[in-house]
Amino acid sequence: MKRLLLSLLFFCTLFTAFAQQSERPALVVGLVVDQMRWDYLYRYADRYGNDGFKRLLREGFSCDNTFIPYTPTYTAPGHTCIYTGSVPSLHGIISNTWWDRSSDTTMYCTQDNSVHGIGSSSKAGKMSPRNLWASTITDELRLSTNFRNKTVAIALKDRGAILPGGHTANGAYWFDNETESWITSSFYANALPAWVSAFNKRGLPREYLSRNWNTLYPIGTYAQSGRDTAYWEGVQPGGTNFFPHRMDSLKGHTAMEAFRVSPWGNSFTLQFAQEAVRSERLGKGAFTDFLTVSLSSTDYIGHAFGPNSIEIEDTYLRLDREIAAFLKFLDAQVGKGKYLLFLTADHGAAHTPAYANSQRLPAGRISDYALMDSLNAALNRDFGVTRAVRSLINYQVYLNEEKIEEAHADRAAIKHFIMNRLLRIPGVSKVIDLDNIAAAPLPPKIRDMVLNGYNQKLSGNIQYVFKPQWFDWGGVTGTTHGAPYPYDAHIPLVWFGWKQKPGRLVREVYMTDIAATLAALLRVQMPNGCIGQPIGEVVR
Numbered sequence: 001m002k003r004l005l006l007s008l009l010f011f012c013t014l015f016t017a018f019a020q021q022s023e024r025p026a027l028v029v030g031l032v033v034d035q036m037r038w039d040y041l042y043r044y045a046d047r048y049g050n051d052g053f054k055r056l057l058r059e060g061f062s063c064d065n066t067f068i069p070y071t072p073t074y075t076a077p078g079h080t081c082i083y084t085g086s087v088p089s090l091h092g093i094i095s096n097t098w099w100d101r102s103s104d105t106t107m108y109c110t111q112d113n114s115v116h117g118i119g120s121s122s123k124a125g126k127m128s129p130r131n132l133w134a135s136t137i138t139d140e141l142r143l144s145t146n147f148r149n150k151t152v153a154i155a156l157k158d159r160g161a162i163l164p165g166g167h168t169a170n171g172a173y174w175f176d177n178e179t180e181s182w183i184t185s186s187f188y189a190n191a192l193p194a195w196v197s198a199f200n201k202r203g204l205p206r207e208y209l210s211r212n213w214n215t216l217y218p219i220g221t222y223a224q225s226g227r228d229t230a231y232w233e234g235v236q237p238g239g240t241n242f243f244p245h246r247m248d249s250l251k252g253h254t255a256m257e258a259f260r261v262s263p264w265g266n267s268f269t270l271q272f273a274q275e276a277v278r279s280e281r282l283g284k285g286a287f288t289d290f291l292t293v294s295l296s297s298t299d300y301i302g303h304a305f306g307p308n309s310i311e312i313e314d315t316y317l318r319l320d321r322e323i324a325a326f327l328k329f330l331d332a333q334v335g336k337g338k339y340l341l342f343l344t345a346d347h348g349a350a351h352t353p354a355y356a357n358s359q360r361l362p363a364g365r366i367s368d369y370a371l372m373d374s375l376n377a378a379l380n381r382d383f384g385v386t387r388a389v390r391s392l393i394n395y396q397v398y399l400n401e402e403k404i405e406e407a408h409a410d411r412a413a414i415k416h417f418i419m420n421r422l423l424r425i426p427g428v429s430k431v432i433d434l435d436n437i438a439a440a441p442l443p444p445k446i447r448d449m450v451l452n453g454y455n456q457k458l459s460g461n462i463q464y465v466f467k468p469q470w471f472d473w474g475g476v477t478g479t480t481h482g483a484p485y486p487y488d489a490h491i492p493l494v495w496f497g498w499k500q501k502p503g504r505l506v507r508e509v510y511m512t513d514i515a516a517t518l519a520a521l522l523r524v525q526m527p528n529g530c531i532g533q534p535i536g537e538v539v540r
């Protein structure tokens with residue numbers, strides 16, 4: 001009798017598991033391509049193969065006008081927004097780094113001094129999602145299964161792994177230059193899983209470096225890009241700004257930095273992601289697992305060489321092949337149609353200003369360090385306050401409240417003075433009093449982006465918005481992102497696999513809609529700070 005009851009119970013459990021499984025995919029794969037502009041889906045399409053980006057677009061559903069609904073458009077808030085459906089105002093990750101008033105120093109988005117590295121004793125291991133105020137879709141899926149599914153989060157960048165994995169990831173892994181290995185922190189585990197240690201022992205980064213980096217096709221055929229030796233291109237760490245990029249003789253930290261700034265960083269990340277799927281048996285359990293992968297090398301390469309470089313063109317031609325192989329692997333390992341994959345980006349990038357200027361397009365750059373010094377000198381002279389600007393970061397000014405009070409200076413007058421000074425800078429088009437954003441003379445779309453990006457507890461007191469194609473960046477070479485404009489805020493979003501039918505959507509949707517759509521597809525609660533809406537055409 002007892003045996004009968006037990007087997008009955010067994011079948012009931014099995015049935016419930018299958019019933020649930022049939023309404024959800026076996027695995028969700030979130031693929032974020034760091035700094036992928038939307039137009040890269042099409043810009044290099046002539047030489048994309050049939051099974052990579054073109055397969056995603058042919059068999060999947062592309063939301064062709066997906067925008068980031070906040071500014072500044074940086075990596076940490078980007079990854080956070082994708083997975084929380086929320087904005088810096090609500091989720092607390094206002095930038096990669098910000099000024100922390102309570103400790104009077106900078107705060108890095110995933111910095112956590114209460115934890116230590118696992119797999120490394122370097123500073124790179126002192127990381128966790130502790131600064132993230134909201135839950136992620138990965139958290140909500142874990143909660144919905146009473147923690148019977150798995151989340152694994154992977155990226156070379158710590159923030160590209162930690163923020164998507166949320167607070168409840170079973171594993172989050174990022175790359176440490178010192179040990180040349182994948183590591184995690186004591187927030188997640190007390191030891192690396194055996195499969196991670198075994199993968200690390202293979203010493204693959206060195207093997208990749210020994211291949212150097214030459215173009216996939218003869219260099220003269222890169223018709224979509226400018227001259228390889230353009231002076232506005234940065235150099236690879238320890239190397240040059242032109243092909244072939246020699247990396248085989250680099251040593252130590254420089255070698256690992258060069259590895260990151262090469263397409264091999266993407267190959268290595270996807271190789272590790274495949275190992276994770278196999279070893280953690282993702283997609284093989286009774287409940288939907290979640291794999292988050294962020295490809296960081298596209299961003300490192302973009303910053304160094306800019307969107308019009310042969311380096312970027314070559315990186316995307318190679319990534320196209322990597323994606324084809326990854327989809328083929330998922331088809332075989334998890335099963336065609338059994339996994340749901342979405343491809344998106346955390347932000348885009350501006351053209352390198354010198355390149356834009358060379359084509360007679362207005363563009364420029366300003367060093368925010370120099371700007372802070374000149375503001376402070378002027379404030380000292382006119383108001384007798386030393387270092388009245390405590391920090392100038394993320395296009396925001398943090399007032400030094402203590403110094404202003406000590407000097408019995410007129411705070412409102414100081415603020416007014418700074419705003420006037422900022423507005424006189426040629427590249428600045430708007431200056432906003434963050435205590436009164438509603439009064440700022442901004443088009444509604446930009447005003448909403450500023451509001452969504454503004455966090456009353458963490459943000460500065462004044463914000464300035466550059467003219468299009470201007471940004472803060474010290475040197476002459478390379479580029480960055482962070483603006484509210486389309487080159488930074490327009491991202492790819494393609495849904496593929498489980499329950500997805502081919503199609504394209506023209507109407508605007510937002511980065512915040514991604515987590516809301518996932519919640520609707522998976523039938524789980526939306527993340528707790530989510531302000532997005534499910535994209536009906538994707539959920540159907």
Ligand SMILES: [Zn+2]
Nearest residue numbers: 034035075346
């Ligand atoms: Zn990024």
